[in-house]
Amino acid sequence: MVTALENDPDYRQLLRDAGLRVTPQRASIVTILSETDDHPNVEDLYEKARALDDTVSVATVYRTMSVLENAGLVRKLVMDDAPARYEMTPPTDHDHLVDVDSGDLVEIPGTEIAELMGRVAAELGYQIVSHHTVIRARKT
Amino acid sequence: MVTALENDPDYRQLLRDAGLRVTPQRASIVTILSETDDHPNVEDLYEKARALDDTVSVATVYRTMSVLENAGLVRKLVMDDAPARYEMTPPTDHDHLVDVDSGDLVEIPGTEIAELMGRVAAELGYQIVSHHTVIRARKT
DNA sequence: CATGTAAATGCGAATTATTCGCAGATGTCA
DNA sequence: TGACATCTGCGAATAATTCGCATTTACATG
Numbered sequence: 001m002v003t004a005l006e007n008d009p010d011y012r013q014l015l016r017d018a019g020l021r022v023t024p025q026r027a028s029i030v031t032i033l034s035e036t037d038d039h040p041n042v043e044d045l046y047e048k049a050r051a052l053d054d055t056v057s058v059a060t061v062y063r064t065m066s067v068l069e070n071a072g073l074v075r076k077l078v079m080d081d082a083p084a085r086y087e088m089t090p091p092t093d094h095d096h097l098v099d100v101d102s103g104d105l106v107e108i109p110g111t112e113i114a115e116l117m118g119r120v121a122a123e124l125g126y127q128i129v130s131h132h133t134v135i136r137a138r139k140t
Numbered sequence: 141m142v143t144a145l146e147n148d149p150d151y152r153q154l155l156r157d158a159g160l161r162v163t164p165q166r167a168s169i170v171t172i173l174s175e176t177d178d179h180p181n182v183e184d185l186y187e188k189a190r191a192l193d194d195t196v197s198v199a200t201v202y203r204t205m206s207v208l209e210n211a212g213l214v215r216k217l218v219m220d221d222a223p224a225r226y227e228m229t230p231p232t233d234h235d236h237l238v239d240v241d242s243g244d245l246v247e248i249p250g251t252e253i254a255e256l257m258g259r260v261a262a263e264l265g266y267q268i269v270s271h272h273t274v275i276r277a278r279k280t
Numbered sequence: 281c282a283t284g285t286a287a288a289t290g291c292g293a294a295t296t297a298t299t300c301g302c303a304g305a306t307g308t309c310a
Numbered sequence: 311t312g313a314c315a316t317c318t319g320c321g322a323a324t325a326a327t328t329c330g331c332a333t334t335t336a337c338a339t340g
Contacts, residue, residue, distance in 0.1 A: 020288095023289080063288080083327090113256060120248055129240050135270075137271075139267075140265055286337100297326085301322085302320095309314100
């Protein structure tokens with residue numbers, strides 16, 4: 001069930017804090033993205049957003065995701081052979097594992113990976129902006 | 141300088157061992173990929189392959205990379221916002237770091253990351269098929 | 281609240297990377 | 311030396327994403 005937009009001042013504020021205008025389209029998209037547990041691609045978002053607000057266009061979904069990614073509110077997950085998926089930037093970092101047989105996307109909990117990467121980047125004289133790991137694996 | 145194809149039975153054997161036919165196009169492409177230190181995309185490969193053998197077509201470069209990737213001879217590096225790049229599957233594993241300012245692609249040496257991922261995947265009941273990490277970072 | 285203005289939107293066309301279909305060429309193996 | 315499955319080039323087709331532009335709209339300011 002999707003919460004009525006009027007009851008979600010949170011997301012509106014999130015947008016404002018990022019210096020972005022709060023449009024109904026953006027509100028719908030962010031609401032959907034916040035309330036889902038999976039990692040939708042643009043098509044998913046477009047369809048669900050349309051159900052809330054039938055003025056949303058695909059182009060706007062793309063533009064919104066780009067803008068949100070830039071603002072650091074959203075993370076883009078680039079897949080090997082499928083359209084990109086998105087998730088709200090998670091409070092606790094995690095990486096992803098794709099089940100090559102079923103296509104499932106599993107979150108890898110914990111910060112071990114992130115910590116190691118930070119250390120490794122530091123050794124090379126770099127500071128991490130973002131990192132993205134996708135493991136392709138098969139159930140044992 | 142590019143070594144004459146006739147002097148590179150290595151790559152030809154590599155293809156045969158993978159059950160693939162050795163065509164001049166594939167030989168050119170594999171030679172180029174083996175002798176380069178950077179991580180070319182299809183366009184790079186196409187241009188360089190043309191210099192060796194002007195019958196090579198883009199479609200064949202794509203097909204060859206796909207076939208080589210499937211055979212595990214080549215690794216595809218999926219970038220966020222640019223065409224995929226390729227490298228020969230390295231004897232010692234490594235991951236990649238993109239300098240967000242210059243666009244440079246730096247190899248991360250060592251097996252620490254790979255080991256950690258193997259462990260983490262195992263904990264989730266999976267066995268790694270491949271993993272791919274791209275760190276986006278900025279010089280400190 | 282009226283309103284000027286930059287920012288955002290929808291639409292469809294354009295781009296970009298990649299794949300496909302097919303007819304002809306060519307490795308490989310008997 | 312065939313036979314034939316595999317490859318190839320070509321150009322057309324797809325799929326994902328971006329762009330151009332005319333119109334609308336959020337929102338700061340008076």
